Amino acid sequence: MSNTLLTPRTRLARYPDRGSHDREIIHRILDEGFVCHIGFVVDGQPYVIPTAYGRVSDDLYLHGSAASRMLRTLEKGSPVCLTVTLLDGLVLARSAFHHSLNYRSVVVLGHASLVTDPSEKLAALHAISEHIVPGRWAEVREPSERELKAAAVLKLPLVEASAKIRTGPPADDETDYGIGVWAGELPLRLETGDLIPDPSSGNTVPVPDYLRNYSRRR
Amino acid sequence: MSNTLLTPRTRLARYPDRGSHDREIIHRILDEGFVCHIGFVVDGQPYVIPTAYGRVSDDLYLHGSAASRMLRTLEKGSPVCLTVTLLDGLVLARSAFHHSLNYRSVVVLGHASLVTDPSEKLAALHAISEHIVPGRWAEVREPSERELKAAAVLKLPLVEASAKIRTGPPADDETDYGIGVWAGELPLRLETGDLIPDPSSGNTVPVPDYLRNYSRRR
Numbered sequence A, B: 001m002s003n004t005l006l007t008p009r010t011r012l013a014r015y016p017d018r019g020s021h022d023r024e025i026i027h028r029i030l031d032e033g034f035v036c037h038i039g040f041v042v043d044g045q046p047y048v049i050p051t052a053y054g055r056v057s058d059d060l061y062l063h064g065s066a067a068s069r070m071l072r073t074l075e076k077g078s079p080v081c082l083t084v085t086l087l088d089g090l091v092l093a094r095s096a097f098h099h100s101l102n103y104r105s106v107v108v109l110g111h112a113s114l115v116t117d118p119s120e121k122l123a124a125l126h127a128i129s130e131h132i133v134p135g136r137w138a139e140v141r142e143p144s145e146r147e148l149k150a151a152a153v154l155k156l157p158l159v160e161a162s163a164k165i166r167t168g169p170p171a172d173d174e175t176d177y178g179i180g181v182w183a184g185e186l187p188l189r190l191e192t193g194d195l196i197p198d199p200s201s202g203n204t205v206p207v208p209d210y211l212r213n214y215s216r217r218r
Helices: A023-032 A069-075 A118-132 A145-150 B023-032 B069-074 B118-132 B145-150
Strands: A035-042 A045-052 A054-056 A059-065 A079-092 A100-111 A151-157 A160-166 A184-192 B035-042 B045-052 B054-056 B059-065 B079-092 B100-111 B151-157 B160-166 B184-192
Touching (some): A023 A054, A023 A079, A023 A160, A035 A069, A035 B045, A035 B079, A045 A059, A054 A118, A059 A069, A059 A118, A069 A151, A079 B035, A118 A145, A118 A151, A145 A151, B023 B054, B023 B079, B023 B100, B023 B160, B035 B069, B045 B059, B045 B118, B059 B069, B069 B151, B145 B151
Antiparallel strands (some): A035 A045, A054 A059, A059 A151, A079 A100, A079 A184, A184 B184, B035 B079
C-alpha cells in the first residue's frame, strides 16, 4: 500500500509547505480528534454536519440513525468530505494581517458505503467507542440485536486525503519587528472539567481510571 | 426582521427537540466559537475547510487569500454551508448504544458575496479580529493598502440557519439503570495554555490583560 494519500484533488495549492499526504501523519491527527465535520450534497446544496468517528487501520467509520439525511445520502455513494480539525493556538503577530491560527487538520475525500455484515458493524461501533473513550466498551452493556438494526454504520476508506499543519510563532514583516506589542502564541487545547455523575445513579460506583485520566493527547 | 431562521431546508428532522431557529440562540453559539467549517462544492465533490469568521449583526464574514479555491468558489455565489460546533462533553451511558456528546452547533445555509467596498472590507477584518481576540486590533499595525488588496473578504447573510444543542446526563433504558457502571458527563472545553513569547522579540513587552484573561466563554 502506498504511503501517500496524494491525488490531484488533495494536492495543496495554498501553503503547500504546511501540507502532508503522509499516511502516518494523517492517522495521528485522525486519532487525536474524535469529532469530524462531514460534507455532503443534496440538490446542489452542501451540508456540513459534525459527528463522531472511529478508525480501523485504513478505514474510517461513522454511525448514526438509519433515518438521518446524512447517512441516507452517503449510503447511496454520494461524494463525501470528512474533515478533522485540531485547534492548537492563536498566533499573535505585530500586524493585523499576519495573525494566524496554529492547527492540524485532515481532509478526506471519497465515497462511503453501508456496512451490512453484523460482525463488521459491531467491530465498527466498538472502534468508534474506543476511539472516544478507551476502556469504556468493556464496562457497558453491548448493543442488542434491535439496537444494532437501528444503527447505520458507514465505512469511508482512507484513499485520498491531505493534512495541513501550522505550528510556531508569527511570521511578521521585517519592518514590523520593532512594534512594541506582545507577540507570540496563545496555546489552546481541549481540556476536561470535573466529572458530573448522573443524578439518577446512587453515586456509589467509583470513577474508573480511564475517565479520571482522560486526555485527547495521543 | 423575523426572529426565526427556520426554512424548509433548516427544519430539523432528527431530534427536533434539540433544535432551535431562534436568532439570539444562534448568535450566542456563533459568538462563542471562532473557527467554522465551510462546505462548498466543486465538480460535484463537497469540500469542508476550517476557517475563522466574524459576525456583524446579521452578517457573517470570512477572509482569506483571493487565490484560494474556497474563496474563488464562494465569490461566484455557489451554495455554501457554514457550521460551527462547540463540544461541551462526553455523555457516558450504561449501554454502548446511549452514549452521546453534549454540544452546541449552528448550521448556516446560503450564498456568500465578495465585499468590494474598502471601508466594509476593513470593518469586516476588524470584526473577525475582535471576534477572535477582543482588544487586539487597537494594538497592532492595521492592514496596508497592499494587504487589503491581497485579502478577499466574503459576506454570508444570516437568513437560513438552525442550532442544535444537547445538554445533560445520559438517557438510559429503564432496565439499564441497575448496571454498576459509572454514568454521567465528562465536560470538555477549549482552554488556554501558557503564553509562548515570539523568540524574535526581546520579551520586554508586558502581556496585555486581554491575553492574560483570554477565554472563549461568552
